[in-house]
Amino acid sequence: MKNAICTFCGNVCDDIEFDGTVGKNLCPIGEAKFAAKRRMEAPTIEGEKVSYEEAIERAAEILVNAKRPLLYGWASTVNEAIKLGVILAEKLGGIYDQCSSVCHAPSTLAMIEEGIPGGTLGQAKNRADVIVFWGCNPVEAHPRHPSRYSVMARGFLTKGRQYRHIVVVDVRKTATAYLATEFYQIKPGYDFAVFTALRSIVNGHEDAVPDEVGGLSKEKLKELADVLMDGKYGVIFYGLGLTHSRGQDRNVECIVKLVQTLNRQTRYILQPMRGHFNVVGAGAVAAWEAGYEYAIDFSRGYPRFSPSEFTAVEALLRKDCDAALIVASDPAAHFPKKAVERLAEIPVIQIDPHPNVTTLLADIVIPSAIVGIEAEGTVYRMDGIPLRVKKLRETEYWSDYQILRLMLDKVIQMKGE
Amino acid sequence: MIEVIVITGRTTDQGMTIDEKLSNDYMKAVCYCEMNERDMSVIGVNEGDRVKIKTEFGEVVLYAKKAVTKDLELPEGVVFIPMGPYANQVVGKSNGSGTPQYKGIKGYVEATQEDVKPVEELIRVVK
Ligand code: SF4
Numbered sequence: 003m004k005n006a007i008c009t010f011c012g013n014v015c016d017d018i019e020f021d022g023t024v025g026k027n028l029c030p031i032g033e034a035k036f037a038a039k040r041r042m043e044a045p046t047i048e049g050e051k052v053s054y055e056e057a058i059e060r061a062a063e064i065l066v067n068a069k070r071p072l073l074y075g076w077a078s079t080v081n082e083a084i085k086l087g088v089i090l091a092e093k094l095g096g097i098y099d100q101c102s103s104v105c106h107a108p109s110t111l112a113m114i115e116e117g118i119p120g121g122t123l124g125q126a127k128n129r130a131d132v133i134v135f136w137g138c139n140p141v142e143a144h145p146r147h148p149s150r151y152s153v154m155a156r157g158f159l160t161k162g163r164q165y166r167h168i169v170v171v172d173v174r175k176t177a178t179a180y181l182a183t184e185f186y187q188i189k190p191g192y193d194f195a196v197f198t199a200l201r202s203i204v205n206g207h208e209d210a211v212p213d214e215v216g217g218l219s220k221e222k223l224k225e226l227a228d229v230l231m232d233g234k235y236g237v238i239f240y241g242l243g244l245t246h247s248r249g250q251d252r253n254v255e256c257i258v259k260l261v262q263t264l265n266r267q268t269r270y271i272l273q274p275m276r277g278h279f280n281v282v283g284a285g286a287v288a289a290w291e292a293g294y295e296y297a298i299d300f301s302r303g304y305p306r307f308s309p310s311e312f313t314a315v316e317a318l319l320r321k322d323c324d325a326a327l328i329v330a331s332d333p334a335a336h337f338p339k340k341a342v343e344r345l346a347e348i349p350v351i352q353i354d355p356h357p358n359v360t361t362l363l364a365d366i367v368i369p370s371a372i373v374g375i376e377a378e379g380t381v382y383r384m385d386g387i388p389l390r391v392k393k394l395r396e397t398e399y400w401s402d403y404q405i406l407r408l409m410l411d412k413v414i415q416m417k418g419e
Numbered sequence: 420m421i422e423v424i425v426i427t428g429r430t431t432d433q434g435m436t437i438d439e440k441l442s443n444d445y446m447k448a449v450c451y452c453e454m455n456e457r458d459m460s461v462i463g464v465n466e467g468d469r470v471k472i473k474t475e476f477g478e479v480v481l482y483a484k485k486a487v488t489k490d491l492e493l494p495e496g497v498v499f500i501p502m503g504p505y506a507n508q509v510v511g512k513s514n515g516s517g518t519p520q521y522k523g524i525k526g527y528v529e530a531t532q533e534d535v536k537p538v539e540e541l542i543r544v545v546k
Contacts, residue, residue: 309518340476
């Protein structure tokens with residue numbers, strides 16, 4: 003099959019050739035994604051094999067009997083399944099939260115405040131003559147980003163690497179830094195200060211900037227500001243270096259303001275490097291359905307958004323949820339230890355194609371078809387472009403959509419609605 | 420023992436083994452910490468020796484890895500742990516945003532003879 007789609011990272015590469023077992027055009031991570039690996043044989047309840055119907059029925063009972071179940075995950079499945087998840091959370095009076103809440107959610111907060119001067123990866127490829135990677139490392143996290151969309155991409159107007167100025171800003175010299183025209187190493191936790199200094203220089207107030215900010219000399223900062231202002235069409239890609247370190251959403255607000263300032267003189271867009279292939283969908287679908295992207299509580303019958311209370315990690319730390327449905331995600335591997343401890347105390351239902359760390363503490367495990375290989379549907383690339391991922395081979399496993407459809411029907415039946 | 424700033428993040432090996440988290444390959448991909456060579460000599464460890472990282476949120480034993488090859492340069496006083504269950508033993512609070520701060524955590528590193536636990540054991544302790 004030609005033009006298959008890789009369902010691993012936010013690049014969502016749509017030029018993959020797949021013969022049923024081996025894929026071409028994939029990066030090493032994509033190759034690993036498409037390679038055969040250990041699967042769960044059948045649904046299980048407390049380790050005992052059962053049918054899909056039995057597992058789903060029992061799961062629905064647990065969720066209906068819980069006071070405030072947490073429905074978490076969603077970044078690695080299709081929009082059609084996510085929609086059912088949001089409806090399920092509403093019917094159950096539970097919490098809907100998704101992987102962003104341990105990732106780019108501070109970007110969402112910043113965008114609520116400031117908006118986003120956004121664009122598409124196509125614009126980066128076709129137009130950008132200055133590309134900045136700030137606190138992100140695509141060579142390891144989005145391996146084909148440089149060749150498909152940014153550094154080496156051959157676009158209509160900007161025809162390749164020699165026409166682009168590549169800037170990397172990070173606290174360590176990453177593999178991506180070696181692709182840069184210039185690498186700027188800053189001190190951990192000083193992004194906000196460096197953005198503020200750059201804004202001052204771009205605004206013509208360099209006299210307000212001290213001799214050194216965040217590990218960069220004033221000379222270096224002026225040099226960087228000049229590179230930015232010299233760009234005819236610039237793109238700033240940023241990563242978790244901003245959202246995971248001191249300042250979090252404030253860092254992103256400040257980079258949005260820097261881009262706004264640059265846009266008074268030239269043209270710039272800003273793009274977060276989103277991790278999982280449909281983490282954008284996990285937020286967007288919830289926003290259509292309930293008005294918010296994550297950390298949504300339905301316990302009062304209407305949606306309430308409060309990230310410091312209703313993200314999965316916060317709800318677990320406060321012991322505010324008494325059961326959890328985990329779909330297409332692995333919180334036991336990616337949440338701070340204290341939150342995992344709480345997850346281990348409550349009944350956990352897991353829907354996932356592969357056994358993972360959450361499987362070790364799940365009471366009910368429901369194996370699912372792999373999205374983009376065994377199940378189809380719609381996903382959003384990191385820049386919000388919708389793509390239809392394909393079913394490339396037959397399987398006995400149920401898709402997330404099928405599992406959640408039956409679960410929702412059972413819940414509605416049990417609640418007598 | 421020296422004071423450090425702990426940062427965590429993705430690596431290619433972590434991405435390649437993400438669907439096989441109960442395998443040895445995944446453990447190998449996430450159970451080390453990269454350090455500056457000079458910091459390693461200060462605490463007296465070589466590549467592959469075990470180190471203990473402590474923060475206000477917890478502690479974890481990892482293998483030390485030199486961050487001096489082409490792809491892995493780190494300044495002194497900063498250690499990098501690949502995202503995953505090991506890193507999560509020492510990360511913590513969210514400062515009101517709801518998103519934990521996974522980077523820039525103050526911590527301490529020292530040499531240790533304690534074992535690096537397998538993933539299953541980290542979770543068994545939790546259960
Ligand atoms: S860059 Fe991302 S989407 Fe593209 S092949 Fe690699 S893992 Fe898949």
